[in-house]
Amino acid sequence: MxxxxxxxxxxxxxxxxxxxxxxxxxxxxxxxxxxxxxxxxxxxxxxxxxxxxxxxxxxRVAPANPYEEVLSSLAPPREETAAETGADSSGSACPFAGMFGQEAPQVPEDGIRWTDEARLRIERIPSFIRPMVQKAIERYAKEQGHRAITDAVMDEARSRLGM
CATH class of the missing domain: 2.20.25 (N-terminal domain of TfIIb)
Known part of the structure; x- marks a missing residue:
């Protein structure tokens, strides 16, 4: 928390x-x-x-356990896949290496888009609550007639919704 x-x-x-x-x-x-x-x-x-x-x-009072240490030291997944780099199936690169951990950008059905700054800001919210906050901000933006969610729209929603 x-x-x-x-x-x-x-x-x-x-x-x-x-x-x-x-x-x-x-x-x-x-x-x-x-x-x-x-x-x-x-x-x-x-x-x-x-x-x-x-x-x-x-x-935390106790130091991180070994599993947490390993997870925190792992490199992020590569963005390119074997198909994009031209590697054939006999190559040593794993064709699935870039697929995991990469979320496709979600475009809401109502067409409201997020600016890069707003997207970075929403990523700072803990993952377990992020979808609920994101939906609340999108709903607020739609009700107010905004076509894009910016930092200003997030500040406005936050003050009006009590977040």
Whole structure:
């Protein structure tokens, strides 16, 4: 989970955690850029869930395991495939090497396009929530009559939708 500052779109950092006190935890987060602070309070049920799952508030305490180290050190897939480079089937290059990990650009049915800047910005959103945020911004842009999603449209949607 990551908290973003609404004002400057910067990732907030944990400044302190207290508890459990009467079943509740308190975690204070601050924006390193503008200094805005947010306090996360959990109720007793949420506190129990955190304990049961073994979640450590404040991020990773243990070093990354070997599998994570290997994944982080892998090179990104090549963009060219054997067909594009002219390699025949007897060559040593894997013809599928460039196929995995490359997502085709998605063009919505309503024809709203994303500028490169907006696309880079949406990629900074965690992958598990990105599709929902993307759909909300596209829906907002369509309702407002925008034909392209720019940084300005994203800022407008963010302030109006409370993201």
């Amino acid at each position: 990551k908290f973003l500052c609404v004002s400057c779109d910067e990732g907030m950092r944990l400044e302190g955690a207290r508890g459990p006190h009467e079943g509740s935890l308190e975690a204070t987060f601050g924006c390193p850029r503008c200094g805005h602070k947010v306090v996360l309070l959990t109720n007793p049920w949420e506190t129990q869930l955190v304990k049961v799952l073994g979640v450590k508030i404040g991020g």
